[in-house]
Amino acid sequence: MRMRDFINDLSLKEGDRYRGDCPQCRGKNTFTATNTLGDIQYNCFKLGCTIRGIYVTDMTAAEIYQRMKEQQTQRAYTNIKKEKETMEIPEYVVTPKASHTKHQRYVRRWGIAIGDTMYDVKDERVVFPIKHDGRIIDAVGRAVGKKQHPKWYRYTGEADYYTIGIGKTLVIVEDVVSAIVAAQEIPYVTSMAILGTSMNPKHFEKIGEYDKVIIALDPDAIGKTVEYRREIELWTGRKTTAMNLIDDIKYREYEDMEKLKELVNEISNSN
Numbered sequence: 718m719r720m721r722d723f724i725n726d727l728s729l730k731e732g733d734r735y736r737g738d739c740p741q742c743r744g745k746n747t748f749t750a751t752n753t754l755g756d757i758q759y760n761c762f763k764l765g766c767t768i769r770g771i772y773v774t775d776m777t778a779a780e781i782y783q784r785m786k787e788q789q790t791q792r793a794y795t796n797i798k799k800e801k802e803t804m805e806i807p808e809y810v811v812t813p814k815a816s817h818t819k820h821q822r823y824v825r826r827w828g829i830a831i832g833d834t835m836y837d838v839k840d841e842r843v844v845f846p847i848k849h850d851g852r853i854i855d856a857v858g859r860a861v862g863k864k865q866h867p868k869w870y871r872y873t874g875e876a877d878y879y880t881i882g883i884g885k886t887l888v889i890v891e892d893v894v895s896a897i898v899a900a901q902e903i904p905y906v907t908s909m910a911i912l913g914t915s916m917n918p919k920h921f922e923k924i925g926e927y928d929k930v931i932i933a934l935d936p937d938a939i940g941k942t943v944e945y946r947r948e949i950e951l952w953t954g955r956k957t958t959a960m961n962l963i964d965d966i967k968y969r970e971y972e973d974m975e976k977l978k979e980l981v982n983e984i985s986n987s988n
């Protein structure tokens with residue numbers, strides 16, 4: 718059976734996720750397919766199975782918009798607080814070893830603690846597990862080989878954000894690596910990477926758990942920074958400070974790090 722027919726038969730609607738037996742290797746419950754705005758991303762977790770890709774359906778922009786509207790309305794009516802499922806870690810995502818040289822090179826380059834990562838030996842990705850309330854519900858994998866697509870891969874797509882660190886001040890950064898760097902370099906902060914292009918009520922719910930918020934996105938994201946700040950203050954009532962950076966936090970520009978430390982200290986002292 719052709720993959721295209723198999724996917725078509727699933728009739729996945731925008732936002733739908735399917736999990737079942739793999740049409741290729743017959744692996745039990747190892748195949749997933751997710752429809753995100755008409756793009757169906759599919760993947761098999763079984764070691765040795767190469768099934769993976771994106772199938773673009775021919776939904777028009779109007780159809781996508783209509784479906785999103787319908788879903789929003791549905792959500793507004795049901796308003797059920799659903800627990801996220803615990804992620805089943807595939808057997809090829811392992812604790813990193815010194816012999817995983819691509820993994821080693823990547824974590825060394827960014828100065829990331831190895832304990833915050835895993836390694837996908839099948840697809841050559843440095844994997845950042847995403848925990849909510851102590852359970853892994855998703856993971857982000859950064860390609861460290863030469864040929865993989867996409868560069869950043871989401872394992873379940875369940876998580877809305879990645880957070881790391883302890884502290885009642887929250888620093889919102891551009892990506893997972895910046896989040897880890899901020900949490901490592903600045904004592905007593907929690908940092909958050911928003912996994913997507915916009916914030917939703919899940920983000921605001923989480924942000925509301927912190928006393929103060931600092932937004933430290935990359936210097937090209939001024940529009941986004943202004944928008945986030947406005948939304949956060951509106952939704953959570955938390956005092957939110959926006960920072961102008963020279964570069965992403967992960968590049969550890971001296972001035973940026975000093976400014977961030979100062980800001981965090983000011984904020985904690987004023988309490």
Ligand SMILES: [Zn+2]
Nearest residue numbers: 739742761766
């Ligand atoms: Zn398979």
